[in-house]
Amino acid sequence: MMLDGDWYLRSRLKLRHLKLLVVLADVRNQAEAAGRLATTQPGASKMLAELEAMVGARLFERTAKGALPTPQGEILIRHARWILGDLGRLGDELEASGDQLAGELRLGTNSSSAVCLVPRGLVLLRQSAPGLTVTIHEASVESLLPALEARRLDVVVARLGRATAGAAYEQAALLEEPMVLAVAPGHPLTAHKSALSWRDLGDYPWILPPEGSPVHDALILLLDRHRIEPRVLARSASILNNLALMETAGALGIFPAAVGREYQRRGLLAALPLALPPVFGPIGIITLRGLAPSPALAAMIQSLQTSAQELKTSAQS
Known part of the structure; x- marks a missing residue:
């Protein structure tokens, strides 16, 4: 698929083509997309055919799950969202x-x-x-x-x-x-009056951040350094979910220090006396x-x- 730099001018690309792309990608049903654009299904089919002829590629495939974008369709949909979004922001800036x-x-x-x-x-x-x-x-x-x-x-x-x-x-x-390790109030680890060691943490389940996040990567390195193989209960970025798991499963979680202070003030967690190095970014x-x-x-x-x-x-x- 080779397109010249001004292909969209020669092919008479219109905003309605871009709107159809975005709506059809969202609803995956041509009849519903036509309704949302206040046109008929044959009208929507015609617009899609025009657009496919412009770029020389099929943009959607009919499947049991509805109309799914092809790889070329995904590219056009992404750019259509950008263009329509920029036009909306243009209106805001002019206003x-x-x-x-x-x-x-x-x-x-x-x-x-x-x-x-x-x-x-x-x-x-x-x-x-x-x-x-x-x-x-x-x-x-x-x-x-x-x-x-x-x-x-x-x-x-x-x-x-x-x-x-x-x-x-x-x-x-x-x-x-900075980050802090925390447990639910009343957890056995809160009975430690002096500073904890990493060895004290090994017997309890962990709530880890999602894989690939900066905190996850740094925490895994720290655990490896201290030769701890965590028993992973869940991977979660949801504070409310993590608080509930800490309460019901006795799990350890890791929180930004400001979050830890706020929820400790509310009586919902207890920060552990184990200083974490500044490796989290x-x-x-x-x-x-x-x-x-x-x-x-x-x-x-x-x-x-x-x-x-x-x-x-x-x-x-």
Whole structure:
């Protein structure tokens, strides 16, 4: 499939073709896609045939699970989402081209930054840009990065590591956030009055972070160094799920220090007196490489940087 640089002009590609691609990818049913686009099924079939003729490739295959994109279809769908999303953001920027920033930002975060850094940053952003709305998506960094690449997120705030170092991303460290090991209140390990040793931890089940995350990789190295083969109960990035498993199964979990302090204050966990070395990587901002930030995103990044600086100053005082 060879396409010249201006193929979309000569083939009369229209936005309705891109909308059909995105909707059909989401619903996987041509009749339903036609209904959502306020057209007929024959009309949707015609648009899809036009698009396939433009690029010289089949874009969807009919299967028992519905209309599934081919590899070429996946490529076009990804770019269609980018283009339609950029047009929506273009409208926001034109509307906010005066003195007041407006529109919506979509921020992805994980537990490392969701407790203190991001909320404080949002308060600061609200003060400087009250017309902006921020939608927050909380998940593991492994789930957030594909959404960033697909332009469903504008920025990710998470712990930096191997996964975030890809060529597609720009990353900037904000602050170091230590980690703590924790158990449920009343766990046998809380009876230790002095510092624990790694040997004390070996008999209990573990809740590990998702594989590939910076905290998972660093924790596995620490466990290997201390010759501990963890009994893995679960791999989870959900704080609520981890708290429940710690309570019901007597498991150990690992948390950002700020998260540990907050939930210990609420009586939901007990941090263990075992100092962890600073090997887990900093928390930082991740954006797509090569994309200049909009004024709204630049304001969000500035607020996060100020939030990080305030947290560092507070920790030193």
